[in-house]
Amino acid sequence: MQAYIIRRLLALIPTLIFASLIVFITVRLIPGDVIDLMLSSNDIGADKKSREQLEAALGLDRPMVAQYFRWAGAILFEGSLGNSLWQNTPVTEEILHRLPITFELGLMALAVALIAGIPIGVYSAVAQDTMGDYVTRSFAILALALPGFWVGTLVMVFPSIWWGWSPEVKFTAFSENPLTNLGQMAIPALILGMAFSAVVMRLTRTMMLEVMRQDYIRTALAKGLATRTTILRHALRNALIPVVTLVGLQAPVLVGGTVILEQIFVIPGMGLLLLEAVSQRDYPIITGVFLIVGVVVVLINLLVDLSYGILDPKVRYR
Amino acid sequence: MSLLSVRGLSTEFRTERGVVKAVDDVSFDLAAGETLAIVGESGSGKSVTAMSILRLIPDPPGKISAGEVVFDGRDLLKLSDEEIRAIRGDRIAMIFQEPMSSLNPSLTVGLQIAEPINLHRKTPWAAAMDMAVELLERVRMSDARSRVKAYPHQFSGGMRQRAMIAMALACQPQLIIADEPTTALDVTVQAQILALLKEVTRAANSALILITHDLGVVARYADRVCVMYGGRIVEAGPAREIYARPRHPYTIGLMASVPRLDQEAGSRLVPIEGSPPNLANLPPGCAFAPRCRRAVDICRSERPPLVKSAPDHLSACHFHAQLSAPVGSHVGT
Ligand SMILES: Nc1ncnc2c1ncn2[C@@H]1O[C@H](COP(=O)(O)OP(=O)(O)OP(=O)(O)O)[C@@H](O)[C@H]1O
Ligand code: SF4
Ligand SMILES: [Mg+2]
Numbered sequence: 001m002q003a004y005i006i007r008r009l010l011a012l013i014p015t016l017i018f019a020s021l022i023v024f025i026t027v028r029l030i031p032g033d034v035i036d037l038m039l040s041s042n043d044i045g046a047d048k049k050s051r052e053q054l055e056a057a058l059g060l061d062r063p064m065v066a067q068y069f070r071w072a073g074a075i076l077f078e079g080s081l082g083n084s085l086w087q088n089t090p091v092t093e094e095i096l097h098r099l100p101i102t103f104e105l106g107l108m109a110l111a112v113a114l115i116a117g118i119p120i121g122v123y124s125a126v127a128q129d130t131m132g133d134y135v136t137r138s139f140a141i142l143a144l145a146l147p148g149f150w151v152g153t154l155v156m157v158f159p160s161i162w163w164g165w166s167p168e169v170k171f172t173a174f175s176e177n178p179l180t181n182l183g184q185m186a187i188p189a190l191i192l193g194m195a196f197s198a199v200v201m202r203l204t205r206t207m208m209l210e211v212m213r214q215d216y217i218r219t220a221l222a223k224g225l226a227t228r229t230t231i232l233r234h235a236l237r238n239a240l241i242p243v244v245t246l247v248g249l250q251a252p253v254l255v256g257g258t259v260i261l262e263q264i265f266v267i268p269g270m271g272l273l274l275l276e277a278v279s280q281r282d283y284p285i286i287t288g289v290f291l292i293v294g295v296v297v298v299l300i301n302l303l304v305d306l307s308y309g310i311l312d313p314k315v316r317y318r
Numbered sequence: 319m320s321l322l323s324v325r326g327l328s329t330e331f332r333t334e335r336g337v338v339k340a341v342d343d344v345s346f347d348l349a350a351g352e353t354l355a356i357v358g359e360s361g362s363g364k365s366v367t368a369m370s371i372l373r374l375i376p377d378p379p380g381k382i383s384a385g386e387v388v389f390d391g392r393d394l395l396k397l398s399d400e401e402i403r404a405i406r407g408d409r410i411a412m413i414f415q416e417p418m419s420s421l422n423p424s425l426t427v428g429l430q431i432a433e434p435i436n437l438h439r440k441t442p443w444a445a446a447m448d449m450a451v452e453l454l455e456r457v458r459m460s461d462a463r464s465r466v467k468a469y470p471h472q473f474s475g476g477m478r479q480r481a482m483i484a485m486a487l488a489c490q491p492q493l494i495i496a497d498e499p500t501t502a503l504d505v506t507v508q509a510q511i512l513a514l515l516k517e518v519t520r521a522a523n524s525a526l527i528l529i530t531h532d533l534g535v536v537a538r539y540a541d542r543v544c545v546m547y548g549g550r551i552v553e554a555g556p557a558r559e560i561y562a563r564p565r566h567p568y569t570i571g572l573m574a575s576v577p578r579l580d581q582e583a584g585s586r587l588v589p590i591e592g593s594p595p596n597l598a599n600l601p602p603g604c605a606f607a608p609r610c611r612r613a614v615d616i617c618r619s620e621r622p623p624l625v626k627s628a629p630d631h632l633s634a635c636h637f638h639a640q641l642s643a644p645v646g647s648h649v650g651t
Binding site: 214215216218219220221222223224225226233234237238311312313314 | 372374403404405406407408411412414416419420421422423424425430433434437438469471482485
């Protein structure tokens with residue numbers, strides 16, 4: 001197992017190098033130019049700095065290859081992602097502020113997805129073709145079909161029209177007041193987790209139906225185990241192996257979802273940071289956010305692979 | 319009094335092709351410590367009979383539509399769900415055909431063997447695991463103490479079936495039902511497993527229902543035999559008697575298709591021609607008639623009842639009385 005983990009970690013190196021290249025290049029393909037933006041914005045325009053001076057100051061006058069190596073070198077040797085082009089603050093600092101917030105939102109959404117999806121999926125499989133099964137499956141299709149941004153907008157708009165209530169706009173950090181913070185995060189986490197829970201539910205149901213047909217379930221029943229113990233001890237663990245894969249595959253989708261919901265609910269996480277940075281063409285922040293998101297996704301996938309070892313002994317002993 | 323008395327057992331499946339009568343009016347008795355073989359081709363209803371005894375038929379699509387299964391004085395078909403669960407794995411244990419898939423791949427072999435002990439005897443897990451080691455030793459697994467911690471995929475087919483036998487023995491059941499326990503194994507391993515099964519059941523004084531399609535197995539291991547065809551019993555009696563003087567053309571055909579110890583080497587095996595009957599649409603007369611070389615008009619119109627053909631020997635053939643000659647003379651007629 002240890003050798004397996006080390007091998008997996010080493011395999012991450014080329015993945016991360018490749019990811020950094022893609023991130024660096026694509027960000028510079030975003031149409032529009034930070035210099036134009038800066039020149040057209042008043043305060044800098046008043047400085048009467050020329051385009052060349054600005055480019056030189058920001059290091060944008062060098063060839064792309066040189067820029068990449070300077071950027072990658074700074075990450076490797078100084079742990080620095082550069083400074084924001086506008087605020088001149090270190091990107092790492094900015095990201096370190098925002099990352100926990102997005103992480104919290106993603107984790108809460110994941111919790112919603114699993115806590116709702118797995119038990120409902122199991123129920124729906126055990127009660128196959130009953131009324132309850134149909135109701136939960138219809139709900140799943142509905143939850144999948146409703147886009148998160150639309151539900152989010154409704155939640156923002158309608159309560160305020162009907163009851164004059166709207167979600168708090170001023171963000172409270174978890175460290176300031178955990179309860180207020182969790183209350184603020186609950187609605188976006190629910191919305192984000194809902195569609196995901198539908199996917200989890202459907203896969204859990206399919207896998208449970210598959211597993212319940214297996215011979216070893218018959219063996220368990222022939223021993224005299226009750227249905228409940230059979231499901232919990234013999235079926236669920238085997239049914240959840242593909243669900244874990246799904247969580248790994250869906251992690252980037254979840255990140256994408258937080259970008260939109262952070263915007264709607266004004267939550268100052270990575271998503272909001274990214275949106276601001278893109279509109280200002282603040283390249284170091286954009287690349288930094290993408291790189292960190294990439295690293296997180298890669299790490300989640302590693303965790304998923306390792307958790308196979310816990311669920312599936314065949315992997316553990318390889 | 320017999321340990322198990324099955325009376326008029328019928329089990330149906332509702333399928334798209336109609337109602338399949340997988341088991342139809344099956345009756346047999348089994349005394350304590352006795353070995354009964356149930357023999358028949360694929361699809362003849364052997365497994366469904368076995369599963370019906372423990373009420374393990376999936377419902378839907380299956381349903382036990384009639385009969386009694388009296389075990390130790392109680393009709394198992396009338397018990398509550400909780401009562402039948404108390405019987406399963408404790409008083410009656412089952413061993414299945416597929417050792418590869420009958421064990422849970424994600425739980426240790428030891429836990430799966432210890433499970434019925436923990437469940438029925440309320441023995442704490444640690445003590446039950448110690449008993450699992452003893453049980454593995456009893457089925458002659460070498461290095462049992464480390465093997466309990468292994469997972470099924472680390473075992474060979476034969477070892478898994480030994481583990482299944484250990485699991486069945488766990489609560490010292492009065493009856494073990496083994497559904498083709500060796501079909502999936504190598505020929506050399508088959509003989510070892512059957513000999514082991516026979517030996518441990520005898521040592522534990524458990525009765526054994528041995529389901530097989532191999533009459534050679536019957537001759538060696540069984541006290542009594544039921545031959546099934548198309549969901550019904552077509553012949554029943556002591557193994558020795560049926561082996562020496564079969565009184566049903568289907569049994570005679572089965573024997574001709576099995577290598578016999580007393581046969582000279584090189585003589586040809588004759589499989590029964592034709593295919594098994596469609597259980598959703600059985601012919602009105604004898605189910606075997608389309609494949610029987612002796613079939614005459616009455617066979618196609620009237621179903622032969624299962625009657626006493628000789629003392630302690632039942633046969634369901636209109637011509638059972640004429641079939642009492644030794645086997646050899648009938649093959650190829
Ligand atoms: N779950 C099920 N659904 C529908 N029909 C079934 C089901 N299980 C069994 N049957 C029917 O019952 C018949 C008898 O099946 P059974 O498994 O008892 O045969 P068998 O004698 O054990 O054969 P084999 O030697 O192949 O194990 C089959 O032909 C099939 O049509
Ligand atoms: S009843 Fe007729 S068809 Fe059926 S087994 Fe006897 S001889 Fe053959
Ligand atoms: Mg079978």
